[in-house]
Amino acid sequence: MCGFRVLLFDLDGTLLPMDTGQFLQAYLTTLAPHFAPFMPPEQFVQELLRATREMVENTEGSKTNAEVFWESFLGKTSFDPEQTFPVFEQFYLSVFPKLHVHTQPTPLAREVLTKAAARGCELVLATNPVFPRIAIEERLRWAGIADVPFRLITDYETMHYCKPNLSYFQEILEKVEVDTADCLMIGNDPAEDMVAAELGISTYLVEDCAVVRDEHTAANINHRGMLEELVSFLDSRSFNNGHHK
Numbered sequence: 528m529c530g531f532r533v534l535l536f537d538l539d540g541t542l543l544p545m546d547t548g549q550f551l552q553a554y555l556t557t558l559a560p561h562f563a564p565f566m567p568p569e570q571f572v573q574e575l576l577r578a579t580r581e582m583v584e585n586t587e588g589s590k591t592n593a594e595v596f597w598e599s600f601l602g603k604t605s606f607d608p609e610q611t612f613p614v615f616e617q618f619y620l621s622v623f624p625k626l627h628v629h630t631q632p633t634p635l636a637r638e639v640l641t642k643a644a645a646r647g648c649e650l651v652l653a654t655n656p657v658f659p660r661i662a663i664e665e666r667l668r669w670a671g672i673a674d675v676p677f678r679l680i681t682d683y684e685t686m687h688y689c690k691p692n693l694s695y696f697q698e699i700l701e702k703v704e705v706d707t708a709d710c711l712m713i714g715n716d717p718a719e720d721m722v723a724a725e726l727g728i729s730t731y732l733v734e735d736c737a738v739v740r741d742e743h744t745a746a747n748i749n750h751r752g753m754l755e756e757l758v759s760f761l762d763s764r765s766f767n768n769g770h771h772k
C-alpha cells in the first residue's frame with residue numbers, strides 16, 4: 528500500500544501539465560467560430576461561460592452537470608439542439624485533439640500512476656466534471672495515460688456537482704465507497720483541489736503548474752511538492768502505514 532487506499536488525481540495542470548488559463552482561452556477561441564452560423568463567436572463564448580458558471584454553482588444534486596449545463600445554455604439562447612449537438616460532437620472528434628499543443632505532457636504522470644497501482648492503491652481521475660467524457664479521454668491520451676485502469680473518472684455526464692463544491696468530493700467517496708481518512712487528493716489548485724481537506728481528505732499540492740490563489744486557501748494544503756517527488760512521498764507513507772493522520 529501507499530498509505531492511502533484511494534488516490535484522487537486532478538488532470539489539467541496536475542497529470543497533464545498546462546497553463547490552465549491559456550488552455551481554456553485556446554479552447555474557447557477555437558470552439559466559438561464553429562457556431563458562427565448560429566451566433567456571433569463573442570456572444571457564444573459569453574453564453575458558454577454563463578452556462579458553465581451556472582453548472583459549477585449548481586447545488587441541486589438531482590440533475591447531472593450535463594443536464595444543468597444544457598438547460599441553462601439552451602434556455603437562454605435560440606440554439607436548436609438538433610442543429611448544435613452535432614457541431615459539438617464533430618468539434619470534439621476532429622478539432623479538440625489539435626489543442627494538445629497547448630499542453631506539456633510528461634512521462635512522470637504514467638510513472639506515478641503505475642507505481643501507485645502496483646502498490647495496491649485505487650485510482651480516481653478527479654478532474655473537474657465540466658467536460659464531456661470524450662474530451663476527458665482525449666486529454667488522457669495526450670497525457671499518455673489513456674489505458675490506466677481508473678476506478679472512476681468524473682465526467683459531466685454522470686456527476687452532479689463541480690469543484691470546489693464539497694459535494695463533488697462527497698459524491699466520489701460514495702461512488703468508490705471509501706472513508707475520507709483513506710484518501711489523498713492530488714491537484715494543482717489550492718482552491719479547487721485542496722478544498723477536499725475541509726472534509727478530512729488529505730491533500731497534496733503538485734507545484735509544477737500550481738495555480739496561485741489567496742493566502743487563506745493555503746491552510747488546506749497538507750503536503751506539497753513537484754510531481755517527481757510524489758512517488759517518493761507515497762513510498763515514505765507506505766512505511767508509516769497506519770500511522771498517518
Ligand SMILES: [Mg+2]
Nearest residue numbers: 537539540715
Ligand atoms: Mg487542475
